[in-house]
Amino acid sequence: MLVSPGDVPTMTFDWGSIKWFVTPSGVPGASSTLGEVIVNPGKGHARHNHPGAEEIIYVISGEATQMVDDGEPFTIREGDTVHIPKGAWHSTYNTTWRTLRLIVTYTPGGEEKALEGAPDFCLHDAGAVPEWRPA
Numbered sequence: 001m002l003v004s005p006g007d008v009p010t011m012t013f014d015w016g017s018i019k020w021f022v023t024p025s026g027v028p029g030a031s032s033t034l035g036e037v038i039v040n041p042g043k044g045h046a047r048h049n050h051p052g053a054e055e056i057i058y059v060i061s062g063e064a065t066q067m068v069d070d071g072e073p074f075t076i077r078e079g080d081t082v083h084i085p086k087g088a089w090h091s092t093y094n095t096t097w098r099t100l101r102l103i104v105t106y107t108p109g110g111e112e113k114a115l116e117g118a119p120d121f122c123l124h125d126a127g128a129v130p131e132w133r134p135a
Helices: 111-117
Strands: 010-013 016-022 033-039 044-048 054-061 063-068 074-077 081-084 090-093 100-107 122-124
Touching (some): 033 111
Antiparallel strands (some): 010 016, 010 122, 016 033, 044 090, 054 100
């Protein structure tokens, strides 16, 4: 099954956007989740955890400060991969002026549904292009 970016909705938040390409609810038979996450300059995804799934972050481009399991924050850059065990608290902050692009997976899939409860969550239809405005 081929999934192109224009085929799936875009989630937006004050900190950036996400396109989930594979999810258990969107792809018949899928048991994991895979998507592209964009973190805007100077923004971040605050400390949170996923009690039921591990997460893997792969940095496509950009640089950020990453924290895993309440440990000392460290820098992640293009080509780096971060493994976050089930239930581990973590956060990602783009401390640069450039956009941070990540590939993110959840195993098992389904954790992406929790993001729909965020107060700044907005869902844009497949094919729509979100308009960004400064906060």
